[in-house]
Amino acid sequence: MRKILPHCLGAAALLVCATGAVADDPNLSGLAATCNNCHGVGGVSAGSSMASLAGQNRAYLEMVMLQWKSGERFSTTMGRLLGGYTEDQIKSLAAYYAEKPWTPAAQELDPKLVRQGGFVLDRCSGCHGKTGGETKTEDTPRLDGQWVRHIDLELAKYRDGTLALPNQKMADNAHKLKEKEVAAIAAFFASQSGEKAETKSK
Numbered sequence: 761m762r763k764i765l766p767h768c769l770g771a772a773a774l775l776v777c778a779t780g781a782v783a784d785d786p787n788l789s790g791l792a793a794t795c796n797n798c799h800g801v802g803g804v805s806a807g808s809s810m811a812s813l814a815g816q817n818r819a820y821l822e823m824v825m826l827q828w829k830s831g832e833r834f835s836t837t838m839g840r841l842l843g844g845y846t847e848d849q850i851k852s853l854a855a856y857y858a859e860k861p862w863t864p865a866a867q868e869l870d871p872k873l874v875r876q877g878g879f880v881l882d883r884c885s886g887c888h889g890k891t892g893g894e895t896k897t898e899d900t901p902r903l904d905g906q907w908v909r910h911i912d913l914e915l916a917k918y919r920d921g922t923l924a925l926p927n928q929k930m931a932d933n934a935h936k937l938k939e940k941e942v943a944a945i946a947a948f949f950a951s952q953s954g955e956k957a958e959t960k961s962k
């Protein structure tokens with residue numbers, strides 16, 4: 761029998777807990793149940809504006825969440841939410857999601873945009889890799905098969921110029937894109953199906 765955890769008491773969370781959201785460490789799966797309401801069961805997002813977390817690079821997950829907790833990073837939702845979590849819980853959640861297999865989203869994309877995105881790739885691949893999967897550093901997020909609307913939204917935030925987003929290099933790269941190129945490169949990365957060897961089977 762799994763213990764009922766305090767995090768599982770919300771009505772929506774209860775549903776996730778009752779249907780058995782993964783379970784290695786019961787404390788962690790209890791914590792993660794809250795997240796899964798928005799980010800999908802096991803962190804595999806079902807909605808196109810919400811990022812999948814499962815299989816994302818651990819250092820990236822940890823970094824953005826700690827930046828939200830400290831308030832140095834702009835957010836609509838996550839800052840408020842993570843205020844209630846300890847740094848240790850955040851680090852555990854990052855490791856929990858990073859261990860899961862990366863699952864590229866099943867999504868319809870405009871093949872013409874995907875093709876055009878290929879011409880923008882050179883400006884991104886130095887850090888994100890040729891498919892968005894083989895990232896050059898662990899604090900660079902993978903983008904291959906991420907939801908296209910999420911990629912679009914994040915690029916819009918970096919391009920806005922007034923939002924607190926600590927990574928100036930990424931902001932500079934986003935600024936240099938033309939409007940048309942944003943949609944194209946988002947479609948390109950979204951169309952990729954995961955390059956890292958260990959995720960091939962999914």
Ligand code: HEC
Pocket residue numbers: 791792794795796797798799811812813816821824825834835836837838839841853901
């Ligand atoms: C109410 C919906 C909601 C819940 C619940 C939620 N998130 Fe989020 N999450 C968001 C939104 C919206 C964003 C985009 C950033 C923002 O504006 O807050 C986001 C972004 C993220 C990102 C960045 C993903 C990326 O690729 O850039 C991470 C990591 C994350 N959330 C982790 C979590 C974790 C861990 C939990 C549970 C403790 C959680 N989220 C719970 C809505 C939610």
Ligand code: HEC
Pocket residue numbers: 811880883884885886887888899900901903910911912914915925926927929930933934937945946
């Ligand atoms: C100098 C290295 C570098 C280059 C070049 C670069 N990026 Fe990034 N990118 C990063 C890093 C590091 C992050 C995490 C940034 C942060 O902390 O906000 C990131 C974050 C992102 C995100 C947010 C993903 C998410 O899940 O929230 C998107 C989207 C993105 N990059 C797209 C691009 C595109 C498109 C290009 C090419 C036009 C590009 N990047 C070029 C390093 C780079």
